Amino acid sequence: MMKGFLIGAAHSGAGKTTVSIGVMAALMKRGLRVQPFKVGPDFIDPGLHSLVSGSKSYNLDIWMAGGDHVRGLFANKCVHTDVAVVEGVMGLYDGGVSSSAAVSEVLGLPVILLVDARSMAESAGAVVKGFRDYQQGLRLAGVIFNRVSSQRHRELIIRGMESVEGVEIIGFLPSEEAIAIPQRHLGLYTADETPLKKSEIERLAAFIEANLDLGKLLTLTDYKVPETERKNVEVKKSLDAMRIAIARDRAFSFYYEDFLETLRAQGAELVFFSPLSDRVLPEGIAILCLGGGYPELYAERLSENSPMREAVRQWCLCGGRTYAECGGFMYLTEGIRDFEDNFYPMAGVFPTRASMRKKRMRLGYREILLSEDSIVGKKGVRVRGHEFHYSDIDPMPENIERVYRVAHPPGLECGGYRYLNTVGSYVHLYLGGRGFYSG
Secondary structure: OOEEEEEEEOOOOOOHHHHHHHHHHHHHHOOOOEEEEEEOOOOHHHHHHHHHHOOOOEEEOHHHHOHHHHHHHHHHHOOOOOEEEEEOOOOOOOOHHHOHHHHHHHHOOOEEEEEEOOOOOOHHHHHHHHHHHHOOOOOEEEEEEEEEOOHHHHHHHHHHHOOOOOOEEEEEEEOOHHHOOOEEOOEEOOHHHOOOOHHHHHHHHHHHHHHEOHHHHHHOOEOOOOHHHOOOOOOOOOOOOOEEEEEOOOOEEEOOHHHHHHHHHOOOEEEEEOOOOOOOOOOOOOEEEEOEEOHHHHHHHHHHOHHHHHHHHHHHHOOOEEEEEOHHHHHOOOEEEOOOOOEEEOOOOOOOEEEEOOOOOEEEEEEEEEOOOEOOEOOOOEEEEEEEEOEEEOOOOOOOEEEEEEEEOOOOOEEEEEEOOEEEEOOEEOOOOOOOOOO
């Protein structure tokens, strides 16, 4: 029988990503096939999962994709695996319908709770008991205590856990700054930037092996995927034989693997290229796709690559079908003003400029309503996604067409702009199982 579990936490910043990839690395060291997943709309953590495990990591988000899609995706990706490791998001119960607890319930997965114990002792038992009892039906199988400072600290935590029945202690992790993953304004460094070297991954695996009882973890997490959930997702071959150019490098790397696989299922051939280093677009393409990422950190290099900027500009001005979101949308503006107020010219398709701000401008789930047919879908269709960025744009001229608006939450400005056949927006849309519209 395969094993499967979700690593949740009492709150954000408890160390979920480090512990999750450490557990993946340690299990792989034992010769097990690990299939990683991430709860929520995050792009960065799945990339780190893949860097460590060698397997594509998939997002499980009930609000964006729906419970049926999440169950089917999880079941299909677990067919040839020994252990499914799901990294949670924020605190275990944070996020409503898309919380880690909700995903564990939808999938029937046992939960391993990660508790940051640096500012508590016996009270750790009360925290675990509260999380165990907060939601009826939650299968809280075990707990990992992180940032444990000493043997005495460990003994006090054990004392606090004596009255907590049914939850096994998997282990205690001492504070270890050497295994921390570097961060910045949008979160951790991306896998494309290789924040973890092979030696660091090996050290992380050894750290987990030395401090957690992985045998107990596997004993507690038997999991059987319901056969009824395993199904082939039928997608219309609407992009048959089309070549789609996907921008992918250190500046642009935010893509859901489910979306890329859907494009292939639609019959498309995906061709990856780098706006940072390539001088021309791939030949024979039918669609250009510019995903999100960190263009603000590479603005100077992107700007200096004038042949690529001009190639993208001419593609769009000649009516080439283009989809851009967040960082990709910023690349299509007249330019980016960075955190130090330096301005760097970009492709200049949309007559506006993007400027980085010291504070976060947008964060949250979005549902957009299409007011016109576009590459995203037919008029009247609703598509869900999320928004997270530290930049904003100058007012977009009124002559630029608005093709979709934010229907949820109410009160936000336009969601998507179109110039000729180029659609751009700050919203990261979840197009897994949907793909591009070819009508």
